Amino acid sequence: MDISIVIPLYNEEESLPELYAWIQRVMNANRFTYEVIFVNDGSTDHSWQVIEELGRASEHVKGIKFRRNYGKSPALYCGFEKAQGDVVITMDADLQDSPDEIPELYRMITQDGYDLVSGWKQKRYDPLSKTIPTKLFNATARAVSGIHNLHDFNCGLKAYRREVVKNIEVYGEMHRYIPYLAKNAGFNRIAEKVVHHQARKYGKTKFGLNRFVNGYLDLITLWFLSTFGVKPMHIFGFLGSIMFVLGLVAVVVVGANKLYDMYHGNPYRLITESPYFYLALTTMILGTQLFLAGFIGELIARNSPERNKYQIEKEI
Numbered sequence: 001m002d003i004s005i006v007i008p009l010y011n012e013e014e015s016l017p018e019l020y021a022w023i024q025r026v027m028n029a030n031r032f033t034y035e036v037i038f039v040n041d042g043s044t045d046h047s048w049q050v051i052e053e054l055g056r057a058s059e060h061v062k063g064i065k066f067r068r069n070y071g072k073s074p075a076l077y078c079g080f081e082k083a084q085g086d087v088v089i090t091m092d093a094d095l096q097d098s099p100d101e102i103p104e105l106y107r108m109i110t111q112d113g114y115d116l117v118s119g120w121k122q123k124r125y126d127p128l129s130k131t132i133p134t135k136l137f138n139a140t141a142r143a144v145s146g147i148h149n150l151h152d153f154n155c156g157l158k159a160y161r162r163e164v165v166k167n168i169e170v171y172g173e174m175h176r177y178i179p180y181l182a183k184n185a186g187f188n189r190i191a192e193k194v195v196h197h198q199a200r201k202y203g204k205t206k207f208g209l210n211r212f213v214n215g216y217l218d219l220i221t222l223w224f225l226s227t228f229g230v231k232p233m234h235i236f237g238f239l240g241s242i243m244f245v246l247g248l249v250a251v252v253v254v255g256a257n258k259l260y261d262m263y264h265g266n267p268y269r270l271i272t273e274s275p276y277f278y279l280a281l282t283t284m285i286l287g288t289q290l291f292l293a294g295f296i297g298e299l300i301a302r303n304s305p306e307r308n309k310y311q312i313e314k315e316i
């Protein structure tokens, strides 16, 4: 099969028939063999009935129905598990992404040899309150991930070589960073294609402004996991050592100062009267705690199922 189209959706009943008809037009015009996997993320409207109807009319339709709303990442994860096509395309269900882009995305994966091609909504039809934070968000994501050629990490329209989606694990709200996940898994031929974007036709957006706060926190988590995920001691031990040594030096200086003054018959204070004593004490305690966090982290990492998971591309 050439293409699997994975569509996560939450309360998008009005858009689905139109979207599917459009996809079918494009697929037939290009003679692709394909499947469309609708992942109904616990919709409370009639989305599932619509999907069942589409499924009765067409053999290309597959569906997954969650019992409750889990979020876009879990929906993508399950869609990826089920996908069988050589190229896997994800798109939003709200008609903001155009199926007309699919043939070119497919060509970039199969002929240009990219692992992942991300859409770039260069001209967006979204409110300003969304486009400005998005710019900042993408700049940060570029800097942290080291993928400098992507303008739009969170574009719903993306194409993947099948191996990519079978070898990454999207969870929580990590759908915003799939290119980063792919890069961490060793798929670094990542490109971008300018895509048409439309204003939402039906329904309303499912994400509020808190997406940016959560997005940043997730980015920090990802950076941490990819850098120190299996060696937490390298960060905690390092910070802990620095703090402990700083504290120790400060204590020695405070103590030596007092001894010096005593020896020379100068007036002197109790060590506990010096503010530096307390700073030194706190620093040493914090240093020890960081160290302990490192040890505990190592114990956890030792038990992680990920600790010996590698991407082996070929063996002979």
Ligand code: UDP
Residues within 6 Å of the ligand: 007, 008, 009, 010, 011, 012, 041, 069, 070, 071, 072, 075, 091, 092, 093, 094, 096, 156, 204, 205, 206, 207
């Ligand atoms: N979506 C989902 N589960 C959720 C929230 C959203 O499957 O919990 C789907 C939604 O139905 C749509 C896609 O994710 O197909 C993108 O959502 P939306 O259009 O609301 O995001 P925006 O375009 O505002 O970024």
Ligand code: MG
Residues within 6 Å of the ligand: 092, 094, 096, 200, 205
């Ligand atoms: Mg949308």
